[in-house]
Amino acid sequence: MYRTHTCGELSLQHVNQTVTLAGWVQKSRDKGFMNWVDLRDRYGITQLVFDESRTDAQVFALAKTLGREFVIQATGTVIEREAKNPNMPTGDIELLVTELRILNASITPPFTIEDETDGGEDIRMKFRYLDIRRNPVKNSLLFRHKVTMEVRNYLSAKGFCEVETPYLIKSTPEGARDFVVPSRMNPGQFYALPQSPQTFKQLLMVGGMDKYFQIVKCFRDEDLRADRQPEFTQIDCEMAFVEQEDILNVFEGLTRHLLKEIKGIDVAEFPRMTYDYAMKTYGNDKPDIRFGMKFGELNAVAQHKEFGVFNSAELVVGIAAPNCGELSRKEIDALIEWVKRPQIGASGMVYVKCNADGTFKSSVDKFYDQADLQQWAVATGAQAGDMIFILSGKADKTRSQLSALRMELATRLGLRKPDEFAPLWVVDFPLLELDEETGRYHAMHHPFTSPKPEDIALLATEPGKVRANAYDMVLNGNEIGGGSIRIHDKATQALMFKYLGFTEEEAYNQFGFLMDAFQYGAPPHGGLAFGLDRLVAILGGQETIRDFIAFPKNNAGRDVMIDAPAVIDEKQLKELAIEVKV
Amino acid sequence: MYRTHTCGELSLQHVNQTVTLAGWVQKSRDKGFMNWVDLRDRYGITQLVFDESRTDAQVFALAKTLGREFVIQATGTVIEREAKNPNMPTGDIELLVTELRILNASITPPFTIEDETDGGEDIRMKFRYLDIRRNPVKNSLLFRHKVTMEVRNYLSAKGFCEVETPYLIKSTPEGARDFVVPSRMNPGQFYALPQSPQTFKQLLMVGGMDKYFQIVKCFRDEDLRADRQPEFTQIDCEMAFVEQEDILNVFEGLTRHLLKEIKGIDVAEFPRMTYDYAMKTYGNDKPDIRFGMKFGELNAVAQHKEFGVFNSAELVVGIAAPNCGELSRKEIDALIEWVKRPQIGASGMVYVKCNADGTFKSSVDKFYDQADLQQWAVATGAQAGDMIFILSGKADKTRSQLSALRMELATRLGLRKPDEFAPLWVVDFPLLELDEETGRYHAMHHPFTSPKPEDIALLATEPGKVRANAYDMVLNGNEIGGGSIRIHDKATQALMFKYLGFTEEEAYNQFGFLMDAFQYGAPPHGGLAFGLDRLVAILGGQETIRDFIAFPKNNAGRDVMIDAPAVIDEKQLKELAIEVKV
Known part of the structure; x- marks a missing residue:
């Protein structure tokens, strides 16, 4: 036993007790005849005191040698502090040390182990084990554990069984790129790491497992955008004998439970909107509905005047930015430049200032009168004091541009409050999406998603219009979960593969193994998967997932701490029957 | 909603209620004017009844078309059965069906979906989704879920935090072979899949995480012996600021909790024995102590007589097989043949029959008198009615042979009772073991294991005699967990690598990342890992782990259901900068 208590638990009730603590030296203050050390462990900080007049001389001398991050063990008497620190849970007491032992020394750490550190991202990743000592990272990992425990206990209590599916599976050309694993025992052959346990969870339903879940690592070998990881964690769920409504209810229940237990927040029934509505109203299939700024389509009231830019556009659409009527010309110009950046790609932007007196001032006053602009204000829901921003062009592109502006404005206006939670369901996703480059249709969710029965006939004529029994759970502008009712008969699955361009x-x-399985009594089934990394980050009120992952990889897919990936021995390559050809 | 109830819950209290069930046709009995169908789901079986005089003609006709494993939905009225079946939880009632819907037909399954199936191992693995419908497999998976939930809740309540460590790490030449993963973004470089999260959990301790656990997949590319899997699951645990005693206490507590909660069994404090004692007394470092048959060493009482075989042996050692005194000559000869099989490798066996009258009859009566044999009986603890079996030769080999015989006899005598649980700790493992072939020492546990401080001086002189702070938990003759106190300073770790033959x-x-980490204030730490697959199987009273794994691989490392591993596209190989050279 290295300690009798942790550094987070001593209080006035322990005064006069002899205790032993162990931990890290957070800081040391030497005042000559007095020496204070803040001792830190996972649970908190306790102040140690060494007093020349009361402390054994050897112990007193040893205390003066302690550097930052030394690991020590200290025994002493809990005493009441004269100068109490109300900001510290242990701030009423300190430990007058009688015995001190250095368990391990430390060289100077490359960055400060403080909530606000002087270390940049790169150095913190290289010394991640030191970064984890910092409260923001440590607490994120503890928070993640709490969330996963809640998820497991909730689902388990609802009769779900966690089943481990294999990690060494088979590569499929569909979807993202697989990571593959050469098989030594089967030379020339490869396993693949799962992008998700999709087919296995469906086979568990065929196997009668009924309610399955798994918190499981998944792998995608994609070029990494910011905040994407090659390995990520899913809460993967599947149920048999269910319709979409049953699934939405179960996982809305889970999410509501998490918000209640983890955040203490009661949320009402989740709103539901169709994919079409979300795209038209927010330009986005994962709308942040913590704030308004809904899209107002202006074709009817802005076209057929003298303004050629609008007249030639497929879509004219605007949003009312609340209380932005007083933006300066310079600020407006900066916003126009913002939407014209290559990442957004608008060619220009029209604005209408809604004056407090009910009049309007716009950048297109040459073409439109006050009555016209009044109609725009109605369509966008603008109030006096707001500013209407209007984009135009091809419908899909313009919506996406306006959506980006909407999010940017909301961020600047402080409308994306991290402590506010606005979940919703987006339903009726399209089954297929057209790849503009190849002219081929891809499964929007995945090839196992069931088309809506009433839309199946459209597959042959207008495949892009077929809706799927597919749904996403959206939270604060993030897709945190998505799923679908699956195909469960061989004929429909074969048809689906045909429309996706597979030969038989x-x-x-x-x-084949899945289609074969469907012949032996596959029940109707469906499910959903949550992205755990993202879910935990959002519940934690953060935008980035990295602090919620103990050992993340960088944007080049490297673990800079252990320096992986790395070259391997020739002998290993030979055993695996592969050669490197760079 | 496909159902109002499951097939396992209806009883007399539901009589006269209209309910809807969904599930699989277990069997169908057609008596002309009456038709009974056993409907099965995860929760049980309910009898459906179709009666020509009471059932709608169309429904009645449809019922006659149902084949085994059809998936159906049936609505009807719960009625009391005339002929109750006390062996079925739902045996008091049946469902008089009014509406019937076939949700999915089934072709004839390749084996019967019964507790005792006609399907062999190979066919059951190929159609694993059908195998999972069988109670023995389904219940094993549910049981596994129950065990993991208990483990997580117990450890979580004790302050352990589950942290996910990465799956894409770095290959190390130490230990077993790694599975590797070529990196597309870093051509010519490879990740490795973890054989265990060993270094990461140690870094979490350096990071102050204090109490860590994880239920995690691990990977070893070894030639597969029976009942080994290339991917397996560990309950991986680590603690900081602990000594061996603390760790033994915590995980003995966990195991006792599992035995209590899962099996309803109270076990006393676990016995502890040293590795040396276990090897001398049971010939084995994972002794099954549900029964006796301890080794009795006979050198002192059997050598220096006329029997050359014993005189020239390094070790003469025997066990007393209880109540085997009446074995026939033929049975004894068969046992002698058994120990002479190449897998065991003994060159012969001496036996002594302990007669009821206190006299002895042995196969070496020519060399030994009754007084000699009496001494052997004392040394082996033999009672009247027992049979003493004695092997001799090189000490290690002979112990291992006698251990095999001891287990075989115990199995034949029914002493290995699956419902009896005898856990123990084996402690003080050697730090190193000599590889006879290369003459090099290997780490017996792993290179991060701490030598006992008092033995460190022996490293330079008699490395084989250095004991480690390493321990195994043994249950019913299986190692179910093992761990050690780790090295936590750079100098000792460097020394260890040196003795293991690494250059600096x-x-x-x-x-390097780990030794660097040890410079920044690494706390004393240690841990343990349980083999979950084995643990669950033993708790479930089974010998083989396969039924406790949803989708196991065969002895060639293949998943015969999905047919993996498999060849991959040339395009994939090119992207990964590798070529196949078979």
Whole structure:
């Protein structure tokens, strides 16, 4: 036993007790005849005191040698502090040390172990084990544990069984790139790491497992955008004998439970909106509905005047930015430049200032009169004091641009409050999406998603219009979960592969085991997967997921701490029957 | 909603209620004017009844078309059965069906979906989704879930935090073979899949995480012996500021909790024995102590007579097989043949029959008198009616042979009772073991294990005699967990690598990140890992782990259901900068 208590638990009730603590030296203050050390462990900080007049001389001398991050063990008497620190849970007491032992010394750490550190991202990643000592990272990991425990206990109590599916599976050309694993025992052959346990969870439903979940690592070998990881964690769920409504209810229940237990927040029934509505109203299939600024379509009231830019546009659409009527010309110009950046790609932006007196001032006053602008204000829901921003062009692109502006404005206006939670369901996703480059249709969710029965006939004629029994759970502008009702009969699954451009042979080679399984009494089933990293970050009120992952990789897919990936031995390559050809 | 109830919950209290069930047709009995169907789901079986005189003609006709494993939905009225079945939880009632819907047909399954199936291992693995419908497999998976929930809740309540460590890490030449993953973004470089999260959990301790656990997949590319899997699951644990005693107490507590909660069994404090004692007394470092048959060493009482075989042996050692005194000559000869099989490798066996009248009859009566044999009986603890079996030769080999015989006899005598649980700790493992082939020492546990401080001086002189702070938890003859106190200072770790034959450069290239970490205030720490697959199987009273894994691989490392591993596209290989050279 290295300690009798932790550094977070001593209080006035322990005064006069002899205790032993162990931990790290957070800081040391030497006042000559007095020496104070803040001792830190996972649970808190306790002040140690060494007093020349009361402390053994050897112990007193040793205390003066302690540097930052030394690991020590200290025994002493708990005493009441003269100068109490109300900001510290242990601030009423200190430990008058009688015995001191250095368990391990430390060289000077490369950055300060403080909530606000002087270390940049790169150095913190290289010394991640030191970064984890900092409260923001440590607490994020503890928070993640709390969330996963809540998830497991909730689902388990609802009759879900966690089943581990394999990590060494088979590569499929569909979807993102697989990570592959050469097989030594089967030379020339490869396993793949799962992008998700999709087919296995469906086979568990065929196997009668009924309610399955798993918190599981998944892998995608994609070029990494910011805040994407090659390995990520899913809360993966599947149920048999259910319709979409049943699934939405169960996982809305789970999410509501998490918000209640973790955040102490009661949320009402989740709003539901169709994919079409979300795209038209927010320009986005994962709208942040913590604030308004809904899209107002202006074609009817802005076209057929003298303004050629609008007249030639497929879509004219605006939003009312609340209380932005007083933006200066310079600020407005900066916003126009912002939407014209290549990442956004607008060619220009029209604005209308809604004056307090009910009049309007716009950048297109040459073409539109006050009555016209009044109609725009109605369509966008603008109030006196607001500013209307209007974009135009091809419908899809313009919506996406305006959505980016909407989010940017909301951020600047402080409308994206991290302590506010606005979940919703987006339903009726399209089954297929057209790849503009290849002209081929891809499964929007995945090839196992069931088309809506009433839309199946459209597959042959207007595949882009077929809706799927697919749904996303959205929280504060993030897709935190998504799923679908699956196909559960061989004929429909074969049809689906056909429309996705698979030959019969390709379909059978890749997914024959699943289609075979559907012949032996597959029940209707469906499910959903949450992205745990993102979910935990949002519940924690953060935008980035990295602090919620103990050992994340950088944007080049590298673990800079252990320096992986790395070259391997020739002997290993030979055993695996592969050669490197760079 | 496909159902109002499950097939396992209806009883007399539901009589006259209209309910809807959904599930699989277990069997169908057609008696002409009556038709009974056993409907099965995860929760049980309910009998459906179709009666020509009471059932709608169309429904009645449809019921006659139902085959085994059809998925159906049936609505009807719960009625009391005339002929109750006390062996079925729902045996008091049946469902008089009014509406019937076939949700999915089934072709004839390749084996019967019964507790005792006609399907062999191979076919059951290929159609694993059908195998999972069988109670023995389904219940094993549910049981596994229950165990993992208990483990997580117990450890979480004790302050342990589950942290996910990465799966894409770095290959190390130490230990078993790694599975590797070529990196597309870093051509010519490879990740490795973890054999265990060993270094990461140690870094979490350096990071102040204090109490860590994780239920995690691990990977070893070894030639598969029976009942080994290339991917397996560990309950991985680590604690900081602990000594061996603390760790033994915590995980003995966990195991006792599991035995209590899962099996309803109270076990006393776990016995502890040293590795040396276990090897001398049971010939084995994972002794099954549900029964006796301890080794009796006979050198002192059997050598220096006329029997050359014993005189020339390093060790003469015997066990008393209880109540085997009446074995026939033929049975004894068969046992002698058994120990002479190449897998065991004994060259012969001496036996002594302990007669009821206190006399002895042995196969070496020519060399030994009754007084000699009496001494053997004392040394082996033999009672009247027992049979003493004696092997001799090189000490290690002979112990191992006698251990195999001891287990075989115990199995034959029914002493290995699956419902009896005898856990123990084996402690003081050797730090190093000599590889006879290369003459090099290997770490017996792993290179991060701490030598006992009092034995460190022996490293330079008699490395084989250095004991480690390493321990195994053994249950019913299986090692279910093992761990150690770790090295936590750079100098000792460097010394250890040196004795393991690493050059300084090799050590730093492979484990520099860990040795660097030890310079920044690494706390004393240690831990343990349980093999979950084995633990669950033993708690479930089974010998093989396969039924406790949803989708196991066969002895060639193949998943015969999905047919993996498999060849991959040339395009994939090219992107990964590798070529296959078979």
